[in-house]
Amino acid sequence: MKKILITDDDVHIRTLLKHVLTREGYLVIEASDGQEAIHKLKESIVDLAVVDVMMPHVNGLELCEHIRSTYDIPIILLTALQQLSDKEQGYLHGTDDYVTKPFEPAELLYRIKALFRRYSVASTDKIRLNRLIIDRKNYEITDGDDILLLPVKEFELLAQLAQYPGRLFTRSELIELVWGADYEGDERTVDVHIKRLRQRFIAYQDDFVIRTVRGIGYKVEMISS
Numbered sequence: 001m002k003k004i005l006i007t008d009d010d011v012h013i014r015t016l017l018k019h020v021l022t023r024e025g026y027l028v029i030e031a032s033d034g035q036e037a038i039h040k041l042k043e044s045i046v047d048l049a050v051v052d053v054m055m056p057h058v059n060g061l062e063l064c065e066h067i068r069s070t071y072d073i074p075i076i077l078l079t080a081l082q083q084l085s086d087k088e089q090g091y092l093h094g095t096d097d098y099v100t101k102p103f104e105p106a107e108l109l110y111r112i113k114a115l116f117r118r119y120s121v122a123s124t125d126k127i128r129l130n131r132l133i134i135d136r137k138n139y140e141i142t143d144g145d146d147i148l149l150l151p152v153k154e155f156e157l158l159a160q161l162a163q164y165p166g167r168l169f170t171r172s173e174l175i176e177l178v179w180g181a182d183y184e185g186d187e188r189t190v191d192v193h194i195k196r197l198r199q200r201f202i203a204y205q206d207d208f209v210i211r212t213v214r215g216i217g218y219k220v221e222m223i224s225s
Contacts, residue, residue: 002116003027003045007037007063008052008078017050020105021112034058038066045130046073048112053079053090061093068094070144072126072133074115076108127162130207130222134159150200153178157193161210161220170217194218 004026006017011032018028029044031037035057037049049067053060064075077095087098096118097111127134133142136159141148150158156178161169169177171187179185194210201208211219 001025001027002047003029005029005031005037005040005046005049007031007034009033009055016105020109024109034063037063041071048074048115050076050078053077061089064093064095074119076111127159129162132204132207134162154193154197158197161218165220165222168213168217168219174217
C-alpha cells in the first residue's frame with residue numbers, strides 16, 4: 001500500500017485529500033508546514049508528496065528542494081498562484097507536477113496515479129529497500145545524503161536479491177546471474193558474499209533481511225515500516 005504525505009497549512013484541504021486518497025486505498029500522512037513534513041519524512045517511508053507552496057516556517061519550494069535532494073519520490077505542488085513564473089520556480093525546485101487551487105480532488109488523484117506509473121517505469125534502474133536506494137546504473141547505494149559503495153559482486157548480488165523481494169534464489173541461479181554461466185569457482189562464494197553483506201548492513205536490519213533457506217539459497221525480505 002503506497003503512502004502519501006500531504007503538506008498544507010489548511011486543515012480543510014488536508015482532511016478532504018485524506019478522505020479521497022484513503023478511499024482509493026492509499027495511506028496518508030499529514031503535515032501542517034514544511035518543517036513538520038521534514039520530520040515526518042524522517043519517521044516514515046513515503047512514496048509521494050503533495051506540497052502546498054504558501055506555508056509558514058519552511059515553504060513549499062524549500063520543502064520541494066529538500067525532498068528532491070534527499071529522497072527519490074515524486075512531488076506534486078499545490079498553489080493558488082497561476083503565473084507562469086511561479087510554475088517555473090516550482091519545477092526549478094524539483095516538483096514533478098503542478099496543480100493550481102482551487103482544484104477538483106479527482107484531478108489530483110489522476111495526476112498522482114500518472115506519477116506513480118511514470119516513476120515505476122523510470123525507476124527500473126533503482127531498487128528501494130525501505131531507507132536504501134540501490135542505483136544499478138551508477139553502482140551506488142544511498143541512504144538520504146549518505147552514499148554507500150560496495151565491491152562490484154557484493155553490489156550485484158544484493159541488487160539481484162532486492163529486485164525480487166521474497167523470491168528464493170538458489171546458489172546456482174545467483175552464480176549464473178551475478179558471476180556468469182562460465183564461472184568455474186565454488187558455489188560457496190555466494191555464502192561468503194552473503195555473510196559480508198549481512199555484516200555491512202547490520203544497522204539496516206529493521207529495513208530488510210537476507211534469509212537463508214537451508215540447502216537451497218537466499219532471499220531478501222522487506223521489513224514493514
